[in-house]
Amino acid sequence: MSATASPRRRILIIDDNPSIHQDFRKILSAVEGSTSLDSLETAIFGAPQSRAGGAYSFEVDSAAQGEEGVQLVEDASREGRPYALAFVDIRMPPGIDGVETTARLWKADEDLQVVLCSAYADYSWEEVAQRLGINQRLLILRKPFDNIEVRQMAHALAQKWDLSRQSRRREEELAQAVTERTRELQATNARLRQEMEDRAKLEARLAQSHRREALGRLAAGMANEISSPLGFVSTNLNHLRLALEKQTGGSPLEDPAELLDACREAIEGMERLKRIVQDVKLFARVGPQPGVAVNPRKVLDDSLARAEPNLGPRIQRVLELREAPDVLASEEALAHVFLNLIVNAAQSFPESHPEPRIRVSLSAQGPDVSVEIQDNGSGIEAEHLEHIFEPFYTTKPGGSGLGLSICHSIVTGFSGDISVDSTPGKGTTFRVRLPRAA
Structure with missing residues (x-):
């Protein structure tokens, strides 16, 4: 859209009277500067500035019954070309009335602005409010209506529709930004937790490594100190066992069987200590x-x-x-x-x-x-x-x-x-x- 082009908005007329459709088209599709209506519009909107891009031009569609109008709104929303505004007649026999039509229109497009038009007092404002709720998307227009009033409503509601959609888009963008930022923060927190866990594991492994290093040095020293006397004791105990086994005469101080058992137990204990020393040496070298x-x-x-x-x-x-x-x-x-x-x-x-x-x-x-x-x-x-x-x-x-x-x-x-x-x-x-x- 160029800087000087007027934004074009779609309007739907839902009325069972064909002449009403012609009237709306004349009012909303009037050629610029061709009628006295433009002079009144200039006084209200400021034509030179509005025509430079602030006012709207309209694309007007028609529906003779409420069901047909609802279908047109559903199709327009699905195609991505939604209506900004609908003028809906209250009485449209034999189909659904304007109030029911409005309720269905809002189910099809929640942004749609609606003007209910009626020449009769079929519904009071309280009844309309009870069925549709107090809603900022709804205005009431009495027939016969004034042309400038219709034009004014169309411009005001089209601008309101634009602002509403801009606000919704902004909310969606903010929600998306918050979601993405939350996701980034969650990922950052997860990385920080993992880094903290990895660091704790590393510190534990380092501490364990230091303890093992210290114990390794201790074990190496202990192995060097014990190996030599252990070999001496083991050799002498084996010699004593052999001497007692060969003894044939004399009176020993103790029962030879007891001496033999003691020697064997001592040797087993020495062998066990030898295995410990070997393990200590192996541990120190690893x-x-x-x-x-x-x-x-x-x-x-x-x-x-x-x-x-x-x-x-x-x-x-x-x-x-x-x-x-x-x-x-x-x-x-x-x-x-x-x-x-x-x-x-x-x-x-x-x-x-x-x-x-x-x-x-x-x-x-x-x-x-x-x-x-x-x-x-x-x-x-x-x-x-x-x-x-x-x-x-x-x-x-x-x-x-x-x-x-x-x-x-x-x-x-x-x-x-x-x-x-x-x-x-x-x-x-x-x-x-x-x-x-x-």
């Missing part, structure tokens, strides 16, 4: 290290074979070993992890367990390879579960508490992850995830 391509299926097969004495014939094996690519790791270190987890699973069953079962699975999952070792044994209590990878933490009688800590350090040292799920009385599942080899 740390981040570059991996090489390792076949996880081969390592699992070897680990299962080495674990056979611990499994025995009573425990059922369920193997789900799918094809999987090589992983970045060390074959020896990975075998230590798998063997430790399988033996732990075998030790989780009480003697009275009716159907002990261990499931070992291998599969590729995205960029990683996943290994699960699951048992249906006694499970782990919740208060122990969060400490299970901490050094020297154990619930087993005689355990060193370093086995799972070493497994954790080995796996994370190869940029992998190890986790555990457990339900007391139902069993435990360890999951090891390692990155694929390039």
Whole structure:
């Protein structure tokens, strides 16, 4: 639309009298400057300014009955060319009257402005208000009507229709802007929450790493201090046992059988301490290290074979070993992890367990390879579960508490992850995830 063009609005005349339609068309479609009506309009609207773009020109359509008018309004709304204003006659026999027509028009187009026209007092204002409500979209025009009054109503209601639609569009734009801004804020909040959670996890891992580093230094020093005297005690106790076994004469200070039992128990205790020292040394050496391509299926097969004495014939094996690519790791270190987890699973069953079962699975999952070792044994209590990878933490009688800590350090040292799920009385599942080899 150019700067000098007048906006064109659609008007619908609904009346059963054809002459009324002709009258409205003459009034609303009058040629500029052709009648005295224009002089009156100039006095009211200020023609020079209005004709420059402030006044409206109208496209007038007609309907003889209310049903026909409702259909035209529905079609216009569907086509995107709605009517701004409808002049509706009150009495249109034999069809629906003007009040019912108006109610249906508003269902078809809620922005439509309506002027009810009547030469009779069929309805009082109170009755109209009762049926249609007090509505700013409704005016009453008595017949015979004044031409300038009709022209004035048409211009005023057309402008009101424009402002109403502009206001609605502005509200929709604001609502859309609020929705988009809310969505952006929600996304930002979600990112912030995720960043805070990631940061908390990172800080926890750093703290755990620092604790392990300190414990590793302590363990290394302790291993160096204990290894030498431990070897001396073990050698001398073995010598004493051999000497007592060979003794044939004399009167010993104590019963030789008791001495032999004491020696054997001491040796067993020394052997246990030796294993602890070996675990401590291994734990102290474990740390981040570059991996090489390792076949996880081969390592699992070897680990299962080495674990056979611990499994025995009573425990059922369920193997789900799918094809999987090589992983970045060390074959020896990975075998230590798998063997430790399988033996732990075998030790989780009480003697009275009716159907002990261990499931070992291998599969590729995205960029990683996943290994699960699951048992249906006694499970782990919740208060122990969060400490299970901490050094020297154990619930087993005689355990060193370093086995799972070493497994954790080995796996994370190869940029992998190890986790555990457990339900007391139902069993435990360890999951090891390692990155694929390039």
